[in-house]
Amino acid sequence: MNEVFARGPSLFTRLLIVIALSSVAMVVDTKVENISSLRTYLTSLVSPLQYIADLPGEALDWSASRFTSRQALLEENAKLTSQMTLMNEKLQRFVVLQQENENLRSLLDTPVRSDMHRMIAELMAVDNNPYSHQIVINKGAIHDVFEGQSVLDDTGIVGQIVEVGTTNSRVLLISDITHAIPVRVNRNNVRLVASGDGSLSELRLEHVAHSADLIEGDMLVSSGLGKVFPEGYPVGFIKTIVRDESKPFATVKITPSAQLDRLKYLLLLWPAEIAPEDALAPNEVFDNGEK
Structure with missing residues (x-):
């Protein structure tokens, strides 16, 4: 079978023809004056074809740019989401620390008698025993804690130490049914005894006469009687x-004045005469947890 491209003049002849046409x-x-106008016309005629030929490349470039921009936006969004999560976690810890700091300041601002450290x-x-209202605190014998010692929060008396360990101690709350504390009415100094009622939100007064001025x-x-709790605390x-x-x-x-159901920091x-060296005197204050 004859090849189509094998017909016609030889390659050398074709080369001569092309050279001749180029020379012409x-x-x-260079010789004809209006040839530049014709060239401009031919260029204008061909330019739409050039635009059409460039369309696939332009489309590919646009698609790649859009894909890159979208990918960059997704990565940036993921990064911002991660940063927001971390900042929210820090904000939560900051709120907790701020509240604890306010609680400590309130506790240290509690009025203390001039002779108490x-x-x-x-x-x-x-204590998970429903019939016993006791808690454990992180101070013990190495801090000179002693049995019968008074324990307060920032609003009033919480209870007294009943058991001392090396590094921690057990506190009997005033709401325990076995606990009693001598009290007086701040308005008229009537003296009574307040006992635990088995409820963190309620105490009772013992043996109150019907004629008592209450x-x-x-x-x-x-009231200070009994030599356990100092006088004058709510x-x-x-x-x-x-x-x-x-x-x-x-x-x-x-x-109760003390918030017995939400204790965290205690005093x-x-x-x-028996205060340890690291105890804070009444006229001293803490600065960020230190003297």
């Missing part, structure tokens, strides 16, 4: 008074 085109271009303690555990809302403070407020003449005594319920008190 150069001569015509103090030290901050932190809650470690809560009114709802009266503030009760420690214990609670009278919530209800029921005077039933068929009973020998009135029924009086108290709301230990020492008389000046």
